[in-house]
Amino acid sequence: MADSVPVEPEDLLTAFDSLEAGVILTDRDGLITAVNPHALQLIGLPGRTVVGKDFHELLHRREDGTLAPREECPLVAVLEETRMVLVTTDSFLRGDGSLLPVSWSGAPVVRGGATTQVLTLFGENDEQREKRNHQAAHLAAMEDLAERLSLVQEITDVLTQTLEAEEALNRLGRLVVPRLGDWVTVDLREGEEGVRRVAVVGPQGREGEAETGRDDTTLMPESASAVLSRVLRRNESLLMTREEIEAPPESPRAVVHKFLHLLGATSAAVVPLSTPRQVVGALTIARTDPERPFRPDELPLIRDIGRRAGLAIDNARLFERQRDVAAMMQQHLLPALPDIAPLRLAARYQPAPRGSQVGGDWYDALVLPDGATALAVGDVVGHDLSAAAGMAQLRNMLRVLAWDRAEPPSLIVGRLDDAMSDITDVQMATLLLARIETVGDVGGPGARWRMRWVSAGHPPPLLVTDEGRAQYLEQGQDLLLGARAEVQVERADAVEPLPPGSTVLLFTDGLVEMAGSDLDTGMNRLRRHAIALAGRPPDDFCAQLLERMPPGGSDDIALLALRVPDAG
Structure with a gap:
């Protein structure tokens, strides 16, 4: 009797009602008397169709789907020998007709020295759980890829809808926030050494918090290791951690660093706005949630967005130059x-x-x-x-x-x-x-x-x-x-x-x-x-x-x- 569990069935139901494992109670005849919500979820049946049914006939199946003789059911040993039973590889029949690979254990519920019920605890076996987790990870990866492709297509459409560069960049920011980050800024090169911030987009209603310095032209940071210098001069793409953001900027003119400090960013991606001929600016996407830092595998997507934006800016500038020449020509004619x-x-x-x-x-x-x-x-x-x-x-x-x-x-x-x-x-x-x-x-x-x-x-x-x-x-x-x-x-x-x-x-x-x-x-x-x-x-x-x-x-x-x- 060392394996017996002298406890009231009502207490068992209360204890295991929220357990992340299936729990089924059966009486001495093998009829189901109670079942917890997670068990119903695993077997895919509503509770009203389960209670009162024979556990063995309703659920228990061999690997080939056939019903084993009752005398071979391990639950019989729990009742007759009043001992716990552990089965590591078995199958339960689900409501949709499929088989659920499970591992389970059965324990007698003893009252007055006699076994009155059997408590069965079950869950997916390790192999099935690993397979399911792999499928879930694969599905999540596919959904993430589809979301990224959709975002890239939307950005491409937005960038080609206008030939006005700064309007296109503001539209870009409104697509990126909040899907990729909490704040977006765009800095364009002005001549050889100048940098001008032309777009700042943040959470709805908060854009004005980071407007300081917008449309002002500053000099590119002098330090060769400063963020903007690396992005604009070397065509690099950078991820900045919280520690790097909180460190003092190397140059008082490091406008990207100041921007990140101002917002309290905890992670940032800075990529060039590039064309095959030159780097025309820098795109910065910042996150303020410390639990959601940028991952290295996200950088290629952001760099691709920067490349598309760079081409759009280059096309817009070419059009504006042509337009200005045409307007001047018309004026003179x-x-x-x-x-x-x-x-x-x-x-x-x-x-x-x-x-x-x-x-x-x-x-x-x-x-x-x-x-x-x-x-x-x-x-x-x-x-x-x-x-x-x-x-x-x-x-x-x-x-x-x-x-x-x-x-x-x-x-x-x-x-x-x-x-x-x-x-x-x-x-x-x-x-x-x-x-x-x-x-x-x-x-x-x-x-x-x-x-x-x-x-x-x-x-x-x-x-x-x-x-x-x-x-x-x-x-x-x-x-x-x-x-x-x-x-x-x-x-x-x-x-x-x-x-x-x-x-x-x-x-x-x-x-x-x-x-x-x-x-x-x-x-x-x-x-x-x-x-x-x-x-x-x-x-x-x-x-x-x-x-x-x-x-x-x-x-x-x-x-x-x-x-x-x-x-x-």
Whole structure:
């Protein structure tokens, strides 16, 4: 009787209810009287289908899945011999029909000197547990790999969605936090020795805690062993431990080290933003949880992110240089306005916002041999230097055709359309050409003006009277240049008298097209502002229009305003 366990069954249930092993109680007939939650989890059966069932018939199976004779069941020895039994290799039948390899032990529950129940304690055997742990580790590794691939794909998509470098880096930071770290900072090289912090992203609501020094250019740390020096000069990728972060920085200009100190970081990864030609900056990802330091196997992923970000920055800078050259080229190619007193002219050209593609918007004004004035605004379809070059070709060609003959704008634009594809590199363009003509003696009291024009797919001119009425002149519309069918259709001119004191505004679509807004809304907004500015001098009229139009446009803008003198 030395192996007996004189204890109440209720006490046993209380003691083993939360045990991380299966516990089953059976009576002398082998019927299950109680079972703990972990046992139900292992065998995959609900408690209501287990209690009252024969333990041997319900669960006990050989390795081949067959039911062994009852007399071979080791639990019989527990009852008959009142002793403990240990079985290291056995199988229990699970609810889904599979076999669960187990090791188990049985002990008699004795009351009044007699065995009344049997307590069975079981769990997966070591081999099965090791196999399960291996499978779990493999699954976790696959999930981790899938998560990393997903993150890299998202980062690649984000970096290619904008050609504005600093906006792309801030978007990158918002993807990395909190998936890879708690804080992210990006420092870009400025010249040979300068470093400028351009992005700081942290937990939601806390970004301002690390804004000190952002957008300030500092010198690269002098010490060759300083973190930034190693990353920017040697193209190294570094992991920093808590001890390294808490150590005093080697240089007062070690901006990365100061940043980590400020945040109380306990681990950090610093990698170069690199291209095949150069290192353009450094990406720092910091963690503040001491229980979650960076592991060496995480560094290749972070370095790959840095490489992708470096290529995105390089592409953005190349685009910005090209864009700046195109904008400067357009500015220099736009003409000085002629003096056509008593009429007055004003014009404005506004490049596209930084990070947007440059179009081919332009304006022109030319006094013709017969004394009339030609006004033109246009937009060459295309971007960057090709659009700027095409704009120059088209403008010069239009000047020659307008000067060559005294004819209506429709005929001039028709000849331009016929020759454009053969003489220029422009494939398509919009254009509005107007001829300002006098009616009566220009110097006399009855002098009047009228506008004759044709539009090749261009927004209509806006006529604003000095009384504050405004209307779009929708007549004279035709196909844009380069889109005419093989069968030629004659373009038609429109004619409109210009009241004394009125203003005619010619403009390109960048003035009225805004992100998140339809064209009608933009046209109505322009009309309201033009009415409010009707009495302003032409220069102020154009400047105020540009200031009043809301941000959100992504195209460049060309404006040309003509003011007719007041009566008398």
